[in-house]
Amino acid sequence: xxxxxxWIIASRDFKIFRxxxxxWYSIIVVPLIISIIFPLILEFAGRRTGGIPVAQLPPLLxxxxxxxxxxxxxxxxxxxxxxxxxxxxxxxxxxxLATPITDGEILFGKTLSALLPVLAxxxxxxxxxxxxxxxxxxxxxxxxxxxxxxxxxxxxILVPIAVTLSVEFSVIVSSRVNDVRSAxxxxxxxxxxxxxxxxxxxxxxxxxDTTNLFIISGIFLALDVILxxxxxxxFRREEILTKWK
Amino acid sequence: xxxLIDAENLTKKFGDITAVEDLTFHVEExxxxxxxxxxxxxxxxxxxxxxxxxxxxSGSARIAGYExxxxxxxxxxxxxxxxxxxxxxxxxxxxxxxxxxFYGRIYDCTDTQRKESIQRFLEMLGLWEKRNFxxxxxxxxxxxxxxxxxxLIHDPQILFLDEPTVNLDPESAKxxxxxxxxxxxxxxxxxxxxxxxxxxxxxxxxxxxLNTKLRAIGTSQELEQSVSGRKTVIVLEQVNDVILSxxxxxxxxxxxxxxxxxxxxVVDPDKENxxxxxxxxxxxGHVRTINVVGSTLEDAYLKLVRT
Numbered sequence: 001x002x003x004x005x006x007w008i009i010a011s012r013d014f015k016i017f018r019x020x021x022x023x024w025y026s027i028i029v030v031p032l033i034i035s036i037i038f039p040l041i042l043e044f045a046g047r048r049t050g051g052i053p054v055a056q057l058p059p060l061l062x063x064x065x066x067x068x069x070x071x072x073x074x075x076x077x078x079x080x081x082x083x084x085x086x087x088x089x090x091x092x093x094x095x096x097l098a099t100p101i102t103d104g105e106i107l108f109g110k111t112l113s114a115l116l117p118v119l120a121x122x123x124x125x126x127x128x129x130x131x132x133x134x135x136x137x138x139x140x141x142x143x144x145x146x147x148x149x150x151x152x153x154x155x156x157i158l159v160p161i162a163v164t165l166s167v168e169f170s171v172i173v174s175s176r177v178n179d180v181r182s183a184x185x186x187x188x189x190x191x192x193x194x195x196x197x198x199x200x201x202x203x204x205x206x207x208x209d210t211t212n213l214f215i216i217s218g219i220f221l222a223l224d225v226i227l228x229x230x231x232x233x234x235f236r237r238e239e240i241l242t243k244w245k
Numbered sequence: 246x247x248x249l250i251d252a253e254n255l256t257k258k259f260g261d262i263t264a265v266e267d268l269t270f271h272v273e274e275x276x277x278x279x280x281x282x283x284x285x286x287x288x289x290x291x292x293x294x295x296x297x298x299x300x301x302x303s304g305s306a307r308i309a310g311y312e313x314x315x316x317x318x319x320x321x322x323x324x325x326x327x328x329x330x331x332x333x334x335x336x337x338x339x340x341x342x343x344x345x346x347f348y349g350r351i352y353d354c355t356d357t358q359r360k361e362s363i364q365r366f367l368e369m370l371g372l373w374e375k376r377n378f379x380x381x382x383x384x385x386x387x388x389x390x391x392x393x394x395x396x397l398i399h400d401p402q403i404l405f406l407d408e409p410t411v412n413l414d415p416e417s418a419k420x421x422x423x424x425x426x427x428x429x430x431x432x433x434x435x436x437x438x439x440x441x442x443x444x445x446x447x448x449x450x451x452x453x454x455l456n457t458k459l460r461a462i463g464t465s466q467e468l469e470q471s472v473s474g475r476k477t478v479i480v481l482e483q484v485n486d487v488i489l490s491x492x493x494x495x496x497x498x499x500x501x502x503x504x505x506x507x508x509x510x511v512v513d514p515d516k517e518n519x520x521x522x523x524x525x526x527x528x529x530g531h532v533r534t535i536n537v538v539g540s541t542l543e544d545a546y547l548k549l550v551r552t
Contacts, residue, residue: 005351012336012347019338019379091332095395098296098328098405099351100320238299242259 001108005101009109010116013083017117026078027117030071031125038064039132054140061133062208063201065151068122068129069216070194072162075121076114077187078180080170083110085180097237107171107235114167119160126155153213161220166190168227175234175243246273249403249434250295254304257290264290266458267304272451274402277425277435279449281442283550286456288438289331292405295436296328309402324352327396331407331438333388337381341372341391344380345398352399359398366394370424386417393424404428407438422448446542460549468545476538477518479507482531491528495521511537 017023042060045052052060087093096106130146137145166187173186197216201208233239250272257264265287272278280288293299295306297319309325311318335344342363349359367373370390375383380391389409396404406425410418425435425448439445445452446465453462461468476499481488484502492500497509497517511517514537522532 008347008350012339012343015343016336016338090334090337091330092334092336094298094330094332095328095334095348095392096351097298098323098326098330099348100323101351102320241293241298 001102001104003108005105006109006112009101009106010112013110013113014117016086017079017082017113020082023079023082026075027121030075031068031121032128034064034067034071035125035129035132038067038129039136042133043136051140057137057141058145059201059204059207061137061145062150063198064133065129065154066194066198066201066208068126068154069158069162070191070198071125072118072122072159073166073190073194074188075118076163076166077170077184077190079114079118080110080167081174081180081183081187083113084171084174085177085183088174088178093240097240103235103237104232107232110171111164111167114170115160115163118163122159123155126151149210150208150213153210153217157217158213158220161217161224162194165220165224165227168224168231171231172227172234175239246275248272249274249309250278250306250436252295252304252306255291255294255301255306256303257287257294257299258302263457265294265455268455268459270453270459270462272434272436274434275429275432276450277429277437277448279437279439279445279452280455281439281445281452281546282455283440286550288440288455289407291455292328292330292407292436292438296326296405297322324399325402326405327399327401327403328405329389329392329396329407329409331411333392335380335383335388335391335395337379339380340377341367341380341383342376344391345395348395349398354399362398362400363394366397369427370394370420384417386413386420389413389417389421390424393421397428401433403434403436405436405438408440409437410439410441410444418444442542442546452542454546454549456550461545465542468549469539469542471545475511475514476508477511477514477521478534478536478538479521479525480533480535481505481507481525482533484530488525488528488530491524492521495524497521505533 042052097103130151134144134146169190170183170187174183177183177186197206197208200206206212248271252268252270255268256266268291270278280291282288290299294301294313295308297313301314306313308322311322313319313322336347339347345363345366346359349362354362363376364373367376370393372387372390372394375387380388383391393406393409409425410421413421422444425437428435437445437449449465451463452465452468454460454468461471463471482505484505484507489502492507492509500507500509502508509521518535518537522535525532
């Protein structure tokens, strides 16, 4: 695996993304909404009745933080789907596969092109989120809630794992469909289990504390490994040229 | 002459379907080799095998001495070849310049090499002025030219072209053909898939006729001569039923009439034509002209792909 080759693929994709408004919207808008909407909810929810009780704030903030994991799965779907289905539509993979580059280098390049902008946007969004949340909760809690171990685990461990999972899933889906919209629709299925975890957290069925976040990270990592083998099998050049729809 | 492409009993099967079977041929350095065949004959499959894009089922092939199917050799082969697939496969949201620059980087060309090659090829193909336009805005002909430039960016020894003039207007097709001939002058070895007989005849040194199996191989002239028999074309003042029934009695091969013209296959025109003319005259016909024409590449092609 030559990282330089993967980087050439990724940087070409970045150039292509410059012309894709949909990708820009999802990269910029989704983290921005999370980072602004939740602090606003905290500021205005239950204002007449004295606001959200202090005891409920930590689990609620942990649940809100989990939205960055959901975004980490959601945003790469559109990028990876476009990146791979777009190549299928333009039939630009065949000449690329005829060059001295390996399938793994192409796939890793595609992963980087989805991973890096998403991580950058989520980290910027999370920074805004933490500052605003601290701003609106400090007077109640008496301390700055963020940064803490939970958001650290989310941003440093869970988000990169979730982005990778999403890219791998998108590769598998993209090998079976012929348009970006279908790829996106299938990709949305990935959000269901995450939505379930978030709801369970909101309903108090599980606590999204550091320990549970580590467990979720472990499960995601295991899924990452499984999907890595499935996606690399789907991304073999002979498969691409003869079996991809 | 060095043999650059050497295939021996090369076969590819997709499940129970045989795409190509027992291909044995070789292409020498600096040669333009044309693969002629109908749709589904296995031309693209052959190119894909030779470019190490898909595996072979059996047989062997060497490109510049490197074995296809061998993982290490495959990377070496892909360094010394350029491919223009049947679908040009450009990144439509990149400019013409960026499309070429990307491939130059993949092939490890230096900044200077890339800049020089991109300018040279875009100027040669008349696209330099449009280098900053997105490839998606180009016409089919321009895209085809850009795809050829892309395949040449690393100065490959061998160029594989899969139907490079299909769907092009006559002027663009001519430009592409002239460019291919220019490449021959630069000693490039070219493997060309086409179903355009005229194109094959004009630019190929050697032609293989393929329909799953390799039906024949040789120069255009050799293929024409390989089809036995010639045609006699007799123009009469008037063709009537009496003349036609008389000729039918002579059991001429592939006898056809079109207006006042009669055509049939002959093996020995000197002997056969005099008997035919005599029969026509006896039936009351008046002969204006007699011509004997040889088989064309089209005749050879049609005969060979149908066998």
